[in-house]
Amino acid sequence: MIKNNKIIYTIFSLSIGILLALLTLRLTENNVQDILTQLKNLNWFYTSLIPFVTFINFWSLAYRWKLITQKLISDQKREQKFYLFYISLGSLIGIFIPAQVSMLTTQSMALRFNKVGSVPQGLLASLYNQILNLLIPLIFLPTSLLLFFGKISLSVAIFLAAVTLFIGFQVNQKWHSNLIRFFLTASSYIKRRFSRKKIENNKLNTLNPIPFFDSKFVVAEFWLTIILHLNIAIRNFLVVKAIDLNIGFWYILFASLLIYLAMVLSFTPGSLGLMEWSWIGMLGLINVPTNDVVSFALIQRLLITLSIVIVFVVLAIYLWIERMMKAKTNKI
Secondary structure (H helix, E strand, O other), X not given: OHHHHHHHHHHXXXXXXXXXXXXXXXXXXXXXXXXHHHHHOOOHHHHHHHHHHHHHHHHHHHHHHHXXXXXXXXXXXXXXXXXXXXXXXXXXHOOOOOHHHHHHHHHHHHHHHOXXXXXXXXXXXXXXXXXXXXXXXXXXXXXXXXXXXOOOOHHHHHHHHHHHHHHHHHHHHHHHHHHHHHHHHHHHHHHHHXXXXXXHHHHHOOOOOOOOOOHHHHHHHHHHXXXXXXXXXXXXXXXXXXXXXXXXXXXXXXXXXXXXXXXXXXXXXXXXXXHHHHHHHHHHOOOOOHHHHHHHHHHHHHHHHHHHHHHHHHHHHHHHHHHHHHHHHHHO
């Protein structure tokens, strides 16, 4: 019965996502032929950079996850490629199910199946990773909203962002442990409230104290998270340049942070439909023509999905060849 419910939910959420995506064409002047024409006319230099930036994004995520896991489970020294493969796998699965659920599940299951610590340790490492992803968008939330609702200029927004980042860094340094404990407690409560697997969530609370709080580690995680969100914004901006739209980088950066935060609550596979309408709403507030935003949102979906598939396939082939060569060497 549970499996049937999951299948029904998946089909329903996918249908909603596809419907919302199609509505972007129905409710605007864009049509499929317009999108196909823009795809043919893409700037292939900028387009070719998107898989490269996606790989950097995966590598950074994997490196941060590695630091978190080794901090929590000190006797585990897995190589970077182990974490990189599962980050790329989680992103690939995230095309078909909600992205946050995909990454959390993939990370915790990867540690469990490869015997890297216990189930609650793996879950804690994964939760901590997800919480860090929300940190920067939350810090910039007031500035981003003020910018898009026209209350401040772009130059003022950039200044406020710099000030907010400095203050956020200081607050994170001083109260990191309290902030993380609050978020972990909230996450654990939500999971106990809505999940049937209450045992794992109860085990999560037994991991005390949590060894995440020395200053060097906190600084490294903070700046790695900054790099990750800059990477996402750069990838989105490459799509803008590939289509040759007139949207500035700073607007894409602030919009990317807001949309990342909004997509935490997404229930469609890969935030299908919801992300497209979020882009339409955000960029529409700064008077970007609707047709341009729809083209950007749909082509961004296609190019980033392709880049995830390309990076995963190349990485999987590389790791398979490496394993075969090692096996052959061991036989000699």
